[in-house]
Amino acid sequence: MISEPELAGEWGGDGPATAAEEPGAPRERVRRPRTAWLWALGGAVAASAVWAGVLVAQDRFGDRPPRIAYRHAEDLCKVKLTAVSASTTRLAGDNARHEEHPALDWAYCSYGAPYVDDRLSYEAEVLVELHKKADPRSEFGAGPTVLGGRGAMASSGGEVEQVPGLGERSLLTRRVGGSRLEVLDGGAAFSLTVQWYGGPDVPEPDEAAVEAAMIEDMRTLMAALRK
Numbered sequence: 001m002i003s004e005p006e007l008a009g010e011w012g013g014d015g016p017a018t019a020a021e022e023p024g025a026p027r028e029r030v031r032r033p034r035t036a037w038l039w040a041l042g043g044a045v046a047a048s049a050v051w052a053g054v055l056v057a058q059d060r061f062g063d064r065p066p067r068i069a070y071r072h073a074e075d076l077c078k079v080k081l082t083a084v085s086a087s088t089t090r091l092a093g094d095n096a097r098h099e100e101h102p103a104l105d106w107a108y109c110s111y112g113a114p115y116v117d118d119r120l121s122y123e124a125e126v127l128v129e130l131h132k133k134a135d136p137r138s139e140f141g142a143g144p145t146v147l148g149g150r151g152a153m154a155s156s157g158g159e160v161e162q163v164p165g166l167g168e169r170s171l172l173t174r175r176v177g178g179s180r181l182e183v184l185d186g187g188a189a190f191s192l193t194v195q196w197y198g199g200p201d202v203p204e205p206d207e208a209a210v211e212a213a214m215i216e217d218m219r220t221l222m223a224a225l226r227k
Contacts, residue, residue, distance in 0.1 A: 066187025068130050070225040074098050076109040076126055079221055083213035084194055088122040088205060089113045103133040120198040120205060128225065131187040140169060140184045163215060167222070172211060179207065181214045183222070192218050 073079075077093030085091045091111040098107040111124040129136070158180075163170035167185035178195035192214050196205055 065133065066131055066135060068132065068187040069185065069227055070128070070130060070188045070222070071227055072098070072100060072105040072130055073107045073128065073225060076107040076128060077111075079109070079126065079217075079224065081111055081124055081126075081192075081217050082220070083216040084124060084192075084210065087209045087213040088120075088194070088196065091122060091124055103131070105130040105132070118199070118202060120196045120202050122194065122196045124195070125191070125193045126221065127191040128221075129189040131189065136184060136187065136189050137169075140171075140182070140189065166215065166218065172214075174207070174211075179211055179214065181211075181218055183218060185222070188225075190218060190222060192221075 075096045076098065077096040079093070081091050081093075091113050093109045093111050095110045096108070099105070106127065106129045108125070108127050111126070113122060115121050158173045158175035160171055160173045163172050163181070163183075167183040167188075167190070170181065170183045173180045173182070177197055178193065180191065180193040183190040194210060194214060196210075
């Protein structure tokens with residue numbers, strides 16, 4: 001478990017993290033995309049307990065639990081996507097969720113920014129899963145049900161390439177309007193998704209710069225969670 005001083009020291013950013021909102025407090029909403037190339041909504045956190053129960057039943061590791069060299073984070077929104085924000089727009093963490101289970105610990109955060117006319121809008125998601133019973137290697141990169149199923153941007157398909165020097169195995173998936181970076185290291189699985197959308201006259205982002213920023217922020221996240 002990460003203590004507050006550890007989070008503050010390792011995940012420093014340019015501005016304060018978005019705190020959990022008080023009931024009834026107004027907040028600026030990010031307008032969701034309406035175009036045909038949107039990433040399909042997928043997964044539900046409410047089903048996580050059932051999914052974790054399946055992992056217990058599978059228990060493919062038997063008496064040898066997977067190696068997990070990372071800590072569980074109750075509030076993943078404490079991480080600042082500093083590099084991604086610099087290459088896109090300032091993104092603030094919101095809607096932190098987590099769960100601890102004998103088979104699986106997971107933490108999730110979504111990031112967004114206020115909508116501005118005639119500019120690209122950006123959203124991001126971070127998901128960390130610590131598999132304590134089942135081996136995640138057989139399903140790694142198989143689709144959003146493994147790494148992206150708890151968020152709103154889960155999707156399948158797209159151009160996939162391996163990213164060297166990041167965990168045991170890393171995959172970068174490109175689709176129209178977004179990219180997803182997935183990393184596997186022992187029993188720990190990480191996912192960072194960035195999505196953008198705008199009108200037909202709005203220039204597309206520098207995708208290479210966004211992807212480089214995603215890799216940089218992923219390294220920072222993994223270093224911060226390492227035991």
